[in-house]
Amino acid sequence: MKLTLVILALVGCVAAFSVPTQKVKVADKDFLEKQKFLFEIFYRVEDPLMFEEWIKIGQKYTFDKTQYETFDFYMEKFWESYKLGALLPKGEFFGALVKTHHKQAYGLFNFFYYAKDWETFVRNVAWARIHVNEGMFVYALTLAVIHKPEFEGLILPQIYEIFPQYFFNSKFVYEAEKFDYEVFSKYIMYEKEYNDILYKDYSEFSDNFYFYTKDWKTWQWYKMMGLDQEWYVEDKYFLRENYAEFAKDPKYVEAMKGFQRFYMPVDYTRDIEFFNEESKLSYFTEDLGWNAYWYYLNMDYAFFLNGKQFGLDKDRRGEFWIYNVQQILARYYQERLTNGYGDIPEFFWYKQIEYGYDPQLIYYNGIGYSYRKNYYDFYTYGNFEMYSQIQNFFTRVYKSLESGFYKTADGQVIDLHKPEAVKFIGNYLQGNADTFDKYFFNYYYLLAHMYFADVDYSDVEVFPNVFLNFETMLRDPFFYTFYKKFTDVFYNFKYFLKPYTKSDLFYDGITIKDVTVSKLVTYYDIVDFDVTNLLNDKMTFVDGEFVWDKALLARQARLNHKPFEFDFTIESKVAQKGVVRVFLGPKFDEFGRVIPLEYNRKNFVQIDSFVYPFVAGSNTIKRSSKEFTWTAEDRITYSELYKYVMLASEGKYDFPLDISEPHNAFPDRLVLPKGWEHGFPMQFYFFVSPFAEEYEQFSNFDYTYSSGVGSGTRFVDSKPFGYPFDREIDEYTFFVPNGYFKDVKVYYVDTFAKYFEKKYEHFGTFDYSIEY
CATH class of the missing domain: 2.60.40.1520 (Hemocyanin, C-terminal domain)
Known part of the structure; x- marks a missing residue:
């Protein structure tokens, strides 16, 4: 983390020009033990737990109510569901915005969060790692580590490192899971393929054209830089813009000594199939950092957490959330303009959605994500009752804004034409636990996502859909269309406030x-993302300690800018x-x-x-x-x-x-x-x-x-x-x-042009001088 506070929001409004000098703390033994546990418990989370120490601890679950700060309704229901065999099975798709999944995840989170001591917490986490659905486990544990005050400073792997399947296309995931790092049998196959296809000699037709480009793919520039097979070992370093900060540190060199790295080039799905013109923006909408930002915003300000209990109301949670939505739409619009596109398409309740979307993702259980064809009609194919409920939420708030006040079920009257009412509007739009009338407005947000993912009220086993998890929904162009409805309400509220004089x-x-x-x-540069959790190999232990001696990395081009x-x-x-x-x-x-x-x-x-x-x-x-x-x-x-x-x-x-x-x-x-x-x-x-x-x-x-x-x-x-x-x-x-x-x-600046234009003088050698 930077020594100055990273403000963690698309809005820069909370940054400071300077902060007082403060000495950085060093982890003590207790902290390191906790950190080691978290890293190991997340390792290859879709596979069985292989750490003997945590397997032994996780044999029993702590159900003694005296071991928790509180024991609520959701914890009772979670335990009852487990005893009755009604928990979401392991290996099934978990959607944070599926109602049945959400209730179970909420109970599991409370078991983690309210644990009175570290020993109880570890026992519960190890047990859940063995017995609970993998997606639900990661969701609940991430929330607990973020919000539990005692865990401040503990680091979790990024969500794209825990579940690469949410961020990389199925072609890459399949190849990664088949990868055998000890047998490079594919080397000869790829060598032949690229000799026969990529390097066809057309000199009899032209003195200047030697490359077969009829089926050209963006990723083939890797081959021009000497990557003549998909999997390879590289003894240089992890590619990222700030690598030099670590490479100069002798302790880093010592830590990484003998560490093996295996790389595979991976592209955005736009290079596999051009589904419609919106696919042109996939370099932006499918960016790992872009999607992870939205995920963590919704983890920090999870809609179901009580604002007073978790201090979220102090951060103006509702206003902050809806402003982030507005900023995300504004940033997306800027990217549309650079590609020649105009306004984000409007969403109409009874009109077809012009642009479909095929995420080309595959869940870790092998089931592909649902896709939406072009000109899809949500109204015709959806649950009419749920559809009417969602529409009613928007209708109700528009009428309230026009009248200028809202009377809650308990008789409280809220003036919606005052600036301070922004907190009520923000909480309503997020559908969070602090919304001003829970009877009418709570959970509409969850239902909206269920409707567009074709999930019914009581569904438990559902098909993977990008709209059911925060880390995947920004990939879909429809996200920006639908969320314009949220900002339209926000702008409607602001319309009744007088302009600044x-x-x-x-x-x-x-x-x-x-x-x-x-x-x-x-420009575009390239970066390595750690996808070691996809490795399909045995784990090695020496004297009971896990030997982490290899990493699997996805090497991908991404948008960047010079300082x-x-x-x-x-x-x-x-x-x-x-x-x-x-x-x-x-x-x-x-x-x-x-x-x-x-x-x-x-x-x-x-x-x-x-x-x-x-x-x-x-x-x-x-x-x-x-x-x-x-x-x-x-x-x-x-x-x-x-x-x-x-x-x-x-x-x-x-x-x-x-x-x-x-x-x-x-x-x-x-x-x-x-x-x-x-x-x-x-x-x-x-x-x-x-x-x-x-x-x-x-x-x-x-x-x-x-x-x-x-x-x-x-x-x-x-x-x-x-x-x-x-x-x-x-x-x-x-x-x-x-x-x-x-x-x-x-x-x-097109940094890749020299490879296509045959101006790269070190042909056949990877170019580490590319912009970082």
Whole structure:
């Protein structure tokens, strides 16, 4: 984790320009034992548990109520379901948004969360690893580790390392599970294939054309770089942008000595079948970091957790969640524009969905994910009762917003035309446990996802569908279409709030004179993702200790950008603190027309914010994209972390608690849209507002290794998320000296062109000089 707090949100509104220096803590023996247990219990989770120590501990479940801080209804029902054989069987698809699955997972989570001590927790976890459905186990345990205060600082493998099947296409998964690292029998087969097909000689027809391109696939550029078989051993290093930080560390070299790495190139599903024009965006919608961000946001602010009990209400959970939805849609729209597409398609209750989606994923039990054909009609094929319920939820809230108030079942009247009502609207839209009328609004969100995945109220065994789990739903273009309904409600609420006046926005004494932005450049680089959990081999133990001596890695191209910088020139009449916010938005629509600001405000993504102590006079501020404290670089892999833990357990290494980027930070590489080779026009908006807060930021959590979820002191100020773009805009009053627009262009550089154009001088050798 960065030494400055990673703010863990697509909104940059909670970042700080600087934080007080704080010494990073080093893990003690007790912490390392806990960390080792978690890493081992997640290892190849779909396979039987092979660690003898945990097998022995997991033989008995702790049902003694005195061993728990509380023992609630969900725990009772979970235990009854187990005794009756009614739990979701192992090997079946688990959907976090399937009602029957959710209730069981909630009970299991409570058994983990309310355990009074570590021994009870370990016994329950080991038992569940042996007896409970794998997907449910991972979901419940991840929630418990994130939210249980005693576990602060413990690191879990990323969700794409635990279940690679959720993130990589079935072709890759099949190949990975068949992989035998000791027998390279495929080498000769692939050598022949590429000699016969890729390297056909057409010199008799042309002096300059030697490559067969009729069936060309994007992944074939690997072959141009010397990867002449699918599986291979490489003695260089893990590919990621921040690898140098580790490679220079002698302790890292010691930890990884003798460690074997096996790689396989993998592409996005767009290269297998071009399902419709939306498939062109799969490099973005199927990005692992993009999908993992949404997953962890919904784990941090799980809809069924009580806000007061878990402190989530302190973080303005509902408002924060719906603003993240709005920012995700805005970022997706920016990517659509760079590909020549326009607005996100609207969702109509009685209209066909034009764009289908085939995820080409396979669950670990071998069953493929459901797909949706083009021009699919949800209304005709769905459960009409459930459909009407979902529609009724939206109808009810629209009517409430129009009337301006809502009267709850217990007689409470809520004024919905006041700014503070945003918490009620946010909670309603998430369908969370804090919603203002549980009788009408609780769980509608869950039902909506069940409906679109064709799951009935009481279904237990269901077909895999991307809409039933947070880590897969952003892959589907329909996600963005349906979630526009959520933001439409949010904008409807904001419509009834008066636009900010000039006096509201004006910061006396502050004038932004100029902001210089360095060149914005995007490109594709390649990265290795740890998919060791797919390995189909025996496990080796020496003196009872697991020997983790090999890793399986998926090597994939992904969107990235070069670091860029801002140079601010800001004048201040007096010495004072201010909050600087930075937004990035489009300037033109898909037809090249300027988008009016009153509409375009919805398309701005807040990429940074920080507190700055202005001095009287001129202030020159340099700010690099590397300093964005809400983003994360590439994370250290599961395999590497385990090696570090074992080295520390032997007393040979001081394991720092900030060794890994936080689980829920937004990928730095996705801050900018892809852009165009000749420059995609966009605009920055910079805004400075007064800093005046009653609480001290980071005051009740250690920012070096904690994200502070539920602390109430994560945010730099109490302004609405997205301020000042959060309300309707009156252009006659919006422009103030402390706000500044800057036109820019985003340039895309094709780093792979040299391989296709035969300009790579080291043909047959992997190019480690490619941009990182």
